[in-house]
Amino acid sequence: MKKTMEDPSKIIRRSIHTFLQHFHRATTAAAVALPFSTALLLSQPFFSSSSSSLHMKLNTLFRGAGFSSSLGFFNILSIKLSQTLSSSLLTLPFSLTFLLFSKAYIIKLLSNNHDSVYYFPLLRTYICNSLFLLSANASAFALFFLSFNILESFGFSSSNFYTVFSLSSAIIYSIILANAFVISNLALVSSTSSSSGGYTTILKACLLLRGRTSTALALALPTNLGLAGVEALFRYRVMRSFYKGDRDVTSIAVEATLIAYLYALFLVLDTIVNFFFYQSCVKNEEDQKICGEDEYSIKIQICETENTKICIKGPTSCQEIL
Known part of the structure; x- marks a missing residue:
């Protein structure tokens, strides 16, 4: 008999309880991740300048691929992609050091294994994850390109078609990207459970997520909403005040540091949630394996009992079975 997956609300409650129970260590991990969160939030002012040329190149690429300028989704997508790429490049040194150090510290705390070095498996897996996300985006664009050109060759070129195709593409792209981030x-x-990490952990994550995608998405939603809320708070309280000049620079800097630290705390909580989700997946796999072995042993015992009954009937039957 297979056991069901642990409820997402229980994993979130256990994660919050662990976060509060080890709050002093969680705050230490957040302090380690503070340079990364600060760099990520401060990279937003560069979006209008550094991502404008990249946005134009992406628009040219989409039009060269055959996408019409009437598809508003791809105009929005090119803006978001240029912003994401610009921010990722600006924060890459901080993500490869401070962010991974913070995650390694939290995972070592939760796993109670203080002898292993978790940074290098995390580093290799993080690099492979970046390539995996690029591949997911490229696959989505190839799918949209083929779908759009096939449908357009059949005569679908009205404004209603462009609207429906943009909406459906946005939904499909969101699903692909959400699953890619969860993986x-x-x-x-999971890379910390192996000594190497890398692309094999991505394959392992895909196998563990079979039948558990809805649980993973439900767990990712609260922390991602929290991170998005902190980003909006930073834009409203820090960037808005900085451009308006209605406050002195010192108070803006202090508030920016506090908001960046709050963002780092959400990153720590997200690591704890993912760790407990991984443990739940592994435990569920082990339970299913044990249940399968128990069912097999029960069947063997039943067969042996039946053979014994047949043997009791007479030596002829026993000789035939043997």
């Missing part, structure tokens, strides 16, 4: 987060946490 990446689970692979990053």
Whole structure:
């Protein structure tokens, strides 16, 4: 008999309880991740300048691929992609050091294994995750390109078609990207259970997520909403005040540091949630394996009992069975 997956609300409650129970260590991990969160939030002012040329190149690429300028989704997508790429490049040194150090510290705390070095498996898996996310985006664009050109060759070129195709593409792209991020987060946490990490942990995460995608998405939603809320708070309280000049620079800097630290705390909580989700997946797999072995042993015992009954009937039957 197979056991069901642990409820997402229980994993979230256990994660919050662990976060509060080890709050002093969680705050230490957040302090380690503070340079990364600060760099990520401060990279937003560069979006209008550094991502404008990249946005134009992406628009040219989409039009060269055959996408019409009437598809508003791809105009928005090129803006978001240029912003994401610019931010990722600006924060890459911080993510490869401070962010991974913070994750390694939290995972070592939760796993109670203080002898292993978790940074290098995390580093290799993080690099593979970046390539995996690029591949997911490229696969999505190839799918949209083929679908759009096939449908357009059949005469679908009205404004209603462009609207429906943009909406459906946005939904499909969101699903692909959400699953890719869930796989990446689970692979990053599971890499600490092996000595190497890398692309094999991504394959392991894909196998663990079979039948558990809805649970993973439900767990990722609260922390991602929290991170998005902190980013919006930073834009409203820090960037808005900085451009308006209605406050002095010192108070803005202090508030920016506090908001960046809050963002780092959400990153720590997200690591804890992913760790407990990974443990739940592994435990569920082991329980299913044990249940399968128990069912097999029960069947063997029944067969042996039946053979014994047949043997009791007479030596002829026993000789035939033997």
